[in-house]
Amino acid sequence: MSSEDTFTRHLRHALNHLYEPDVLRASPLGPLLLPPEQARQPMALSRALTEAIESLKPGPGTPPGAPAWRVYELLLYRYVHCATQADLAQQLAISVRQLRREQAQALALLAEHLVRRYGLTEARLAALDAAAPDAAEASGEEMGALRREYHWLQESTSEGLADLARELETVRGVAGPLLTRYRVRLEMSGGEALPPVAMPSVALRQALLSLLTAAVHRAAPGVVTLRLAQRGARLALELYARPEAGFAPLAAEEDAASLRDAGALLRLSGGDLALSDEPGRPAMEAQLPLAEMVPVLVVDDNRDALQLLERYAAGTRYRVTSCHDPLQALEVAEREHPALVVVDVMMAGLDGWQFLQRLRQGPAAACRVIVCTVLAQREVAMALGADDFIRKPVSRQAFLEALDRQWAALGPGPAPGRGSLRAGPGSTARQGG
Structure with missing residues (x-):
């Protein structure tokens, strides 16, 4: 050659x-x-x-x-x-x-x-x-x-974000027979109230399983400790492998290829993987990309409707603040400047049209507004300055797609609800609130 x-x-x-x-x-x-x-x-x-x-x-x-x-x-x-x-x-x-x-x-x-x-x-x-x-x-x-x-x-899939706590529990269950076979105890800490991870659930699950399997081989028999800590826009997942005294770490034949696959899945999502043999350092440290959270103000005087939309947004990138009083909602919008506002029309005291007019005249005029109503009044909504319009009863898919459209409209790049993030390689997903 x-x-x-x-x-x-x-x-x-x-x-x-x-x-x-x-x-x-x-x-x-x-x-x-x-x-x-x-x-x-x-x-x-x-x-x-x-x-x-x-x-x-x-x-x-x-x-x-x-x-x-x-x-x-x-x-x-x-x-x-x-x-x-x-x-x-x-x-x-x-x-x-x-x-x-x-x-x-x-x-x-x-x-x-x-x-x-x-x-x-x-x-x-x-x-x-x-x-x-x-x-x-x-x-x-x-x-x-x-x-x-x-x-x-x-x-x-439209589910481009993953619930890390849920995926860890799934992986722990799948790896259960392996833990028993190699007499390894798994200890986990630091996984409370974490935002979604910006990668498909199944990809995260396979990466975690590959990492845990390799850690089990290194610790057999002994303890694998998994620690989580948020560091800016990423989450550090550290795995420590501690075999019992007198036992040397196993070197499974497939571990190298498995870890290479895990690293590739993480990097394709904008994360990373580092390996170490140094005493006191984690054997594996995965950097998981976290989803950028999008603040959404939902205004409706029907509390059942508010709870429904909160459930729709649970597990997505959208962080919902609910408000049943439109006057109070105006104050919240002016104080917190949410990225998106979803407003009903038929509300007592101040209806949705009046709310929209006052919002557009105030400090929060730049918010993207979605009118969500039973009325067939798309033309009126758009004429008054709404950015989107959806009819009630609204499905979860229609609600999230409207949020995706307006979030994407706030800046360049592909719609964030389908596996991509403004801050890096991510989806329609959010933390309920």
Whole structure:
């Protein structure tokens, strides 16, 4: 195999793991493409490769159908945007087989561009280990499959946030036979009143099970301690493995692959995973991304209706403040400036139309307002400054979708209710209140 082919294989491997620090840190491309002080900084390599792809973007005068555009789009969508081959082939209206051929050609062009850009001589290229990518490429295929499964989860479910306490209890039950078999006791602390985790429940569950299984192997027989602590927009989950005196930690064959999968699931969600063998430090520390909580003021003089909407919002990102007195609700809105306001129309004293007019004239005028009423008065609501309108009786899905629409309208980016967050990779979910 020529040194150019070896370089291209390492390049393909790095691009397949563009957002996985542990893989990029071990890539031999770092010392080739980066200054010495950045050679083992994985995100520096990620940025360098992304910038190299961007540098291939054709100029303004290039015709839309030019081959240069095809090369750029293939690299951009396949590696930077993590599109699957099937999705990209469909988008480009070609077969997957044809896509693979064109992708290989585009990758070769990118490799040539990098060789020229960084002045890589034959001697420097020859220093690459030709055998290194083989095992890595096999794991790369596995990681690609895991990424596809994760993105499918995000697209196929509206529940993009997870209740950590509930998932921990589920995992504890699933791992029960394992704990018994290895004579390990599990102790947990710090899981009270935590906001939702910004990743699909099933992905969080599998990551937690992988971590706990590896910790059990390290502690057998003994104690696994799980500690939780919120640190800004993330939650630190620490696992300590303490085998009894005289016992050495087990080294299960599948633990390395299982921990790699757990780390990949966490990083795909904007979290991270660190492992350590140092005494006194957690054997595993997972950084879980927390959902950004959205304050919502709900105004309705019917207490049953308020309780219903509170139940709808329970377990989502929306933190509901309920108010049955519209005059008091105006004071709350002016004092707390909620992101969203949901208001009924037929209320005694001050009806919803009057409430809306006064809200729009006061300090809380920037709030996004959803009118929720039995009346068929969408036109009136919108004319008075409402941002959305839903009819009673309202389903949970319709209520949360209205909240999602208005929350998304407050800033750029995809609708937060379907697995994405403004602050990072997250869904329709909130903590009841």
